[in-house]
Amino acid sequence: MGNQDFVIKRANTAEEAIALGLEQLGKTAEQVNIEVLGEGAKGFLGIGKRMAEVKITPKYDLKAAIRLFLKELTVAMNLIVDVEIREGSKNVKVILSGENMGLLIGKRGQTLDAIQHITNLVVNKNSARYVNVIVDTENYRQRRRDNLEDLAVKLGRRVKLSGKSITLEPMTAAERRIIHSALEKEGYVTTRSAGQEPFRYIIIEPK
Numbered sequence: 777m778g779n780q781d782f783v784i785k786r787a788n789t790a791e792e793a794i795a796l797g798l799e800q801l802g803k804t805a806e807q808v809n810i811e812v813l814g815e816g817a818k819g820f821l822g823i824g825k826r827m828a829e830v831k832i833t834p835k836y837d838l839k840a841a842i843r844l845f846l847k848e849l850t851v852a853m854n855l856i857v858d859v860e861i862r863e864g865s866k867n868v869k870v871i872l873s874g875e876n877m878g879l880l881i882g883k884r885g886q887t888l889d890a891i892q893h894i895t896n897l898v899v900n901k902n903s904a905r906y907v908n909v910i911v912d913t914e915n916y917r918q919r920r921r922d923n924l925e926d927l928a929v930k931l932g933r934r935v936k937l938s939g940k941s942i943t944l945e946p947m948t949a950a951e952r953r954i955i956h957s958a959l960e961k962e963g964y965v966t967t968r969s970a971g972q973e974p975f976r977y978i979i980i981e982p983k
Contacts, residue, residue, distance in 0.1 A: 784830070789828050794810055803832075814829040839861050855874060872911065881914070932962050944979070952969055964983060966980075
């Protein structure tokens with residue numbers, strides 16, 4: 777589709793105009809929305825003849841938009857990346873694979889989080905409904921979740937035994953939710969967030 781949002785075509789009949797538009801866009805009828813702006817009329821002896829006019833708008837291709845953006849982004853980072861897209865009922869998960877994926881992850885996943893944030897902004901700009909896109913590579917997000925849950929349990933037990941509070945380093949909102957949830961299940965300490973974004977952190981306190 778490129779940057780072409782729609783085409784308007786005129787022909788003797790609506791069917792002919794649609795065919796011309798589909799050919800120009802390189803799309804099938806299932807990939808577009810068609811609006812007939814005016815039906816054609818033969819007239820009588822050439823008098824009153826009207827051309828049919830149609831407006832053809834390509835449907836938004838979510839997967840193509842995600843793949844195109846991430847390909848362009850990673851090429852700009854001098855990376856060759858394969859993009860796998862899995863559509864779920866609530867989220868769209870994107871798995872990136874290739875060499876030097878550590879560059880995409882960054883320190884504590886900050887680069888990966890930034891890529892995910894920008895991808896969501898770009899994809900949802902033209903989407904009719906909001907789509908939550910999760911970008912991952914080398915199963916980083918699950919590994920990070922497991923590490924945070926283990927850390928939360930260890931620190932929670934330390935607080936319980938010592939009776940002294942522990943302040944964690946600043947984390948993203950998603951990471952803080954993992955800590956809160958893990959310790960809420962344990963039940964022997966309390967947690968609260970403090971500070972201002974992007975330096976907001978968690979304090980684990982004895983009950």
